Amino acid sequence: MMAQAITKKWNKDKVRKFLMGSKDKEGFLKVFCIYALLICIGFIYLYPIIYMISSSFMTLDDLLDSSINWIPSTLNLDNYIQAAKSMDFWKSLLQSIIIAGVPTLCNVASCALVGYGLARFEFPGKKIVLGIIIFSFVLPSQITMIPTYVLYSDMGILGTLWAFILPSILAVGINGPIYILIFYQFFRQVPKVLIEAAQIDGAGYLKSFLKISLPSAAPALITVSLFSFVWYWNESYLTEMYVHGVMKESGWTTLVIQLDKFAANYSEYAQTSGSMATNLNESISMAGTMLSILPLLLMYFILQRYFVESIDRTGITGE
Amino acid sequence: MSEMAMESPKLSRKELKKIKKRIKPGRLAKREAIAGLLFVSPWIAGALIFLMYPLATSFWYALHNIRITPLGKRFTFLGIGNFTQIITGDVEFLPQLISYVTSTILSVPIIVVFALIIAMMLNQNIKGKGVFRLIFFLPVIIVSGPILGMLSEQGAGSITAIDMQAITTAISNVLPSQLAEPISELFSNMITILWYSGVQILIFLSGLQKIDRSVYEAAKIDGGSGWECFWKITLPTIKPLILLNCVYTVVFISNNDQNPIIELIKSSMFSGTKEKGYGYASAMAWLYSLVVLIIVGLFAVLFMAKKDVYAKQVAKAKKAMKKERRLEKKIERRSARNAKKIERARHKRSYKTYDGSGDY
Structure with a gap:
């Protein structure tokens, strides 16, 4: 009798301990809540993407059929084909890669140099330089946009890739301050002794930068190139302004800009191709959206480790 | 020095001077300073050409009316005419600016608090951390103006499972219309707002991971509850990161293509009407930038690291x-x-x- 009561009580304790947790173990309830919340929020996060994927495969009948909510009745690739044709997919893709890739390379090179200079050397006015860098990050780009536009058109590089390359060579490209600060933080962590040892062995400033600091800065290099690529890829405002052209088109275009003008492009395409194309509907615009983010999604899932760990490793949070 | 000279009288004055010069302190520092300046010189040139010069020119433009003729640009000095014209005569700019300010001030705390909550949940000892991080960071990759525009156009930007209509009507019943409108707009674009918090989550997460576990243990031994630990340990430690995230969010929102003001600036820049054009758009950009800087300053004042009470x-x-x-x-x-x-x-x-x- 007594033994039974004891086991019963013990069981009750155990259940309570299991649910509410103890000093050294998290309670089940808390863990459950966290998982539930994370999964719910994760679903909300993914909702637009799932919606986009599912409706991009739908035919017109599926769209109108109220009984079909998520899963299309047939796997319909027609939307993608038509969207790709109207966006001129392969040409836009190639140009997007060039427009995002070349300035990225310049950004990495120049910002690494500047970040190293700020982290390694003491010189008068260094505080001012850092201050201006932070200030230029906060300053909206619209304020310098109009004179820069005039400057480019005077130089005759408006509507060419040079309009993006030139600032990024000089480390003032889009989001340039962030990259400089990432490199600055990173190079400050490289032990000074290492560089001094190299200098005793006869390495100059440039050599010790190229041979010692740069190889150890691989995480920062990867982070900066990934972010720079993504941000240049997604930039539509300044790309349209400087490279694509507002008043007259220069021939350069990106997937994102094509998406921005999707409706106009599509109606033009539908007219030229005649009866082959259906009218623009939700599915086709979703297919177009999907096409314009597909390259980045692929890149993200292949290189996800670098993206997610990037901020940890560059120490941008500051010590 | 003089001892050395005494010991080796053969050294001439010139050589002595050389020795003196060589061991003079500060020479290495000087060389390093020059090297540092050389390393930074691309940025200095860039800042002069693409930051300082445009900034000054933009101000100059803002004071003028600029007409583009076949012969070139024709400047007419207006003084502050452009600014008064924008504030008193423009039907679009001021309402847009006000709605921008309210929506920014409302959504920045939401984004930052949300990011903090997610980061704290991810910082717990849970399985599948990597997958969740992957999901929460995904929007950073695809968030761009046209894509967001497309998604919200198709109604994918709001949560259809929750009845938005009920929430918005409830809000507009309780609050005055000036405040109710941005808030209900906030709710209807909830997903896009949550999507802005990818980078912030990662910044908070890496900050949280750097807090020493033993601090929490010590607090627990002294009888601190989890709630107290959060307010007295976690929050003060990551306070600088809160400021960083606030500033990042403001900058992100203000440079986002979804923002109607920057489209307005662009369209008035290329507008053919008499009073608009480069000068008018520059004045708009100046007003807009001032407002953005004021908002950033506001958050900076709120979260600037204060000195320790003990110190x-x-x-x-x-x-x-x-x-x-x-x-x-x-x-x-x-x-x-x-x-x-x-x-x-x-x-x-x-x-x-x-x-x-x-x-x-």
Whole structure:
């Protein structure tokens, strides 16, 4: 009798301990809540993407059929084909890669140099330089946009890739301050002794930068190139302004800009191709959206480790 | 130096000077400074060409009306005419600016708090952390103006599972219309707002991971609850990161293509009407930038790291001590002087000289 009561009580304790947790173990309830919340929020996060994927495969009948909510009745690739044709997919893709890739390379090179200079050397006015860098990050780009536009058109590089390359060579490209600060933080962590040892062995400033600091800065290099690529890829405002052209088109275009003008492009395409194309509907615009983010999604899932760990490793949070 | 010269008298003056120069402190520092400036020189050139020059020119433009003729640009000086025209005459700009300010001030705390909550949940000891991080960071990759525009156009930007209509009507019943409108807009674009918090989550997460676990253990031994630990340990430690995230969010929102003001600036820049054009758009950009800077400044003032209370008290006590010591010295000095005076006076009185001055 007594033994039974004891086991019963013990069981009750155990259940309570299991649910509410103890000093050294998290309670089940808390863990459950966290998982539930994370999964719910994760679903909300993914909702637009799932919606986009599912409706991009739908035919017109599926769209109108109220009984079909998520899963299309047939796997319909027609939307993608038509969207790709109207966006001129392969040409836009190639140009997007060039427009995002070349300035990225310049950004990495120049910002690494500047970040190293700020982290390694003491010189008068260094505080001012850092201050201006932070200030230029906060300053909206619209304020310098109009004179820069005039400057480019005077130089005759408006509507060419040079309009993006030139600032990024000089480390003032889009989001340039962030990259400089990432490199600055990173190079400050490289032990000074290492560089001094190299200098005793006869390495100059440039050599010790190229041979010692740069190889150890691989995480920062990867982070900066990934972010720079993504941000240049997604930039539509300044790309349209400087490279694509507002008043007259220069021939350069990106997937994102094509998406921005999707409706106009599509109606033009539908007219030229005649009866082959259906009218623009939700599915086709979703297919177009999907096409314009597909390259980045692929890149993200292949290189996800670098993206997610990037901020940890560059120490941008500051010590 | 002089000893060396004594020992080796053969050295000529010139050589001595050379030696002196070589070991003069600060030469290495000077060389390093030059090298540093060389390394930074691309940025300096860039900042001069693409930041300072446009900034100054933009201000110059803002004071003028600029007409583009086949012969070139024609400037007419207006003074602050553009600004008054924007504030009094433009039907679009001011309402857009106000709605931008309210929506920013409302959505920045939401984004930052949301990011903090997610980061704290991810910081717990849970399985599948990597997958969740992957999901929460995904929007950073695809968030761009046209894509967001497309998604919200198709109604994918809001949560259809929750009845938005009910929430918005409830809000507009309770609050005045100026406040209700941005808030209900906030709710209807909830997903896009949550999507802005990818980078912020990662920044918070890496900050949280750097907090030493033993601090929490010590607090727990002293009887601190989880709630107290959050307010007294976690929050003060990541306070600088809160500021960083606030600033990042403001900058992100203000440079986002979804923002109608920057589209307005662009369209008035290329507008063919008489009073608009480069000058008018520059004035708009200046007003807009000032507002953005003010918002950033507001958050900076709110979250700027204040000095430690203890350090403050120590400094205060030290200052008081110094003052006291100075006073003491003053009194000492004065009393010595007075004593001397008294002594001299007494001396004068006790010895009489022929001229009565007391001096010998």
